[in-house]
Amino acid sequence: MVKFLLGLLIGLLIFPAWGYWYVRSGRMPVATAAPPLPMERQLAHMALNFQIEKSAPEKPGVPADEPNLMAGAKLYVAQCAVCHGVPADQKSAIAKGMFPDPPQLFHLTGVTDDPPGESFWKIQNGIRLTGMPGFKDSLTDTQMWQIAQLVATGNKVPASVSDFLKKNAPKD
Ligand code: HEC
Structure with a gap:
């Protein structure tokens, strides 16, 4: 149970942290000439x-x-x-x-x-x-x-x- 909660917590933290890093590092396509994101x-x-x-x-x-x-x-x-x-x-x-x-x-x-x-x-x-x-x-x-x-x-x-x-x- 503790392991599960710990996993859940890490999961909840990692995704937003990765999202912030992705945008902050200038990787998110914003130019009209950039290729579309997967599934966009x-x-x-x-x-x-x-x-x-x-x-x-x-x-x-x-x-x-x-x-x-x-x-x-x-x-x-x-x-x-x-x-x-x-x-x-x-x-x-x-x-x-x-x-x-x-x-x-x-x-x-x-x-x-x-x-x-x-x-x-x-x-x-x-x-x-x-x-x-x-x-x-x-x-x-x-x-x-x-x-x-x-x-x-x-x-x-x-x-x-x-x-x-x-x-x-x-x-x-
Ligand atoms: C400034 C540019 C612009 C103008 C002006 C404009 N559109 Fe569009 N229209 C777009 C873009 C970009 C898309 C594609 C949206 C998408 O990919 O979902 C679109 C999508 C559409 C679609 C859907 C096409 C599809 O394949 O499903 C229709 C229908 C449409 N427009 C009709 C019109 C009509 C009629 C007018 C004038 C009354 C108009 N548009 C004016 C840019 C424009």
Whole structure:
């Protein structure tokens, strides 16, 4: 019993002491260019996914028709393109320098495999400590749904919307 308590005490002391040494010795990655810690991405996304499962709305607030996608594209160009890019464009200087990487939403599948409600939640609330801002104090629900439908449609947006996005690529 005494041995067990002693072991417990040492265990409780060693972990915080090691943690303090790790940070104090300048080993903890703080630069955006530093490689991720083991499991950093998985742990961060696990917490995010649990919260979204609980609170993302299921029924889209607007249909994914041309007028809504075009309205979404105008907002996207103003608020999102500098980090998330437009179809057929290089990453901006800002996007290149961020950690974690802002996914390029019109490349490959982007977030077309996520339900629009999940992207709506991310646009509304942001993702803490990643650089992804929350927009609930700046955009209306309708505007956030228009953008969510745009990114859920991805490369399958009508040609008019795709042309608009390409013409309004962020300037480096
Ligand atoms: C300053 C840069 C920045 C801006 C501006 C920004 N985002 Fe993000 N966004 C990020 C980063 C970084 C991530 C990655 C977060 C992570 O890895 O968890 C992200 C993640 C996302 C995701 C989740 C992607 C995935 O693969 O699950 C969506 C959807 C998204 N952003 C949409 C938007 C929309 C729409 C806007 C504009 C209304 C926007 N973002 C504005 C930086 C930005």
